[in-house]
Amino acid sequence: MTLTEENYLKALFHLSLENEEVSVLDLSKSLNIKMPTVNSMVKKLSSKELISYEKYKPLTLTQGGKRAAGLIIRKHRLVEMFLVEHLGFGWDEVHEIAEQIEHIKSQRFFDRIDQLLDFPKVDPHGSPIPDINGEVAIQNYKKLEECHEGQQATFMSVGSSQDSFLKLIDKLNLKLGDKIKVLEIQDFDKTMRVLVNNNSEQTLSQLGATKILVKLNV
Amino acid sequence: MTLTEENYLKALFHLSLENEEVSVLDLSKSLNIKMPTVNSMVKKLSSKELISYEKYKPLTLTQGGKRAAGLIIRKHRLVEMFLVEHLGFGWDEVHEIAEQIEHIKSQRFFDRIDQLLDFPKVDPHGSPIPDINGEVAIQNYKKLEECHEGQQATFMSVGSSQDSFLKLIDKLNLKLGDKIKVLEIQDFDKTMRVLVNNNSEQTLSQLGATKILVKLNV
DNA sequence: AATTTTTGTTAGACTATTCTAACATTATAG
DNA sequence: CTATAATGTTAGAATAGTCTAACAAAAATT
The missing domain is CATH 2.30.30.90 (Ferrous iron transport protein A (FeoA))
Structure with missing residues (x-):
């Protein structure tokens, strides 16, 4: 999976948590990418069975898509936690860096970080870190x-x-x-x-x- | 500068240390990218004044190109050191991961790592870490x-x-x-x-x- | 219900990076 | 010093991801 694809899945995942239904426009705004581009990418991800797509219908992630997105968010949040706990960054500085490091291809790298942090359940912002299967614990605060x-x-x-x-x-x-x-x-x-x-x-x-x-x- | 461009500069830098003259073919082999592709990329980098290029002549880095390459190698080696010293990786595991992290856009990130490692002069393989200006100390072992x-x-x-x-x-x-x-x-x-x-x-x-x-x- | 607005889609173009095929130049070896 | 081999270049095509312009469908408004 490419970095770009990962970003689309992640965005859709987040939007799905916040809204009942997610439209192409929502995704377009959230990614800052024009609708036609989003449209074609959605089709591509649909062909990979990561997104369920029907013309003019709201977008949803498939099981596989949810898992994939959850795993990326897991990496993102682990990295954020690591940056704060081990590199002394402020919680307002870590998002952008984590946004880049989350795409690193190395399971061991993230496993080490997880271990070093003693398997944290939340990131520096209190958001839950998805488990190794990409499952996110629902917090009802x-x-x-x-x-x-x-x-x-x-x-x-x-x-x-x-x-x-x-x-x-x-x-x-x-x-x-x-x-x-x-x-x-x-x-x-x-x-x-x-x-x-x-x-x-x-x-x-x-x-x-x-x-x-x-x-x-x- | 794109990730791809950074990789070309880095490769040329390394080849220039090992050989008197570096040809398009050398670069092509080292990057595992076909010669015509390398040729056009070299022209592009030449137009950015990072590589000195004349048809049929050996390739050299400009001052700016050397500096840019040195800075990337600096990041690479700092990361390798960090992976070994702080994340417990073996020196045979760090290259690939560093290859990815070296392209992260965040000066602060690398500064922190440098500081945490107490400004190391060599990486886990004994190779010198270029300074903040991309200058590499020559080792004559x-x-x-x-x-x-x-x-x-x-x-x-x-x-x-x-x-x-x-x-x-x-x-x-x-x-x-x-x-x-x-x-x-x-x-x-x-x-x-x-x-x-x-x-x-x-x-x-x-x-x-x-x-x-x-x-x-x- | 008809019209307008919003949202979604298609078509086609552009950039970055890669490739193959064909051709050109330089270097090497008789 | 020519013929062959090695290296380098050009031309043109492919893919991924992006865009704009134009058109289509759905939703909202009157």
């Missing part, structure tokens, strides 16, 4: 935005890997695993005042609160 | 083959990264830095009997002795 005043939760994962968002989280001194207590929600714009680890008070916009994924405490 | 009976030398580098050769060196329990004393050279076929670190006796074919690069002791 709540958006902090959906929490009510007085509730306490644990910061488990981020809903966006956008650089600016990750930098904001860093600036707020928030880390995965932190306890977050919702102190107050502004009626007007849903801005949240929260208490982090019972010691630092921070303010979050509604948009920000949407991208902070939490597990409610007790 | 002797081939063990050229040594005489009774001479003592230190194993500094290998003259081949062929898998089978590296595996042989491993089997003989030879490591870079080992002291090698030439005990006897067979007149008939130049087979060498040597003493390693004053304790283990080994036999080397002439071909093998050609690929073992040493520094004479005192």
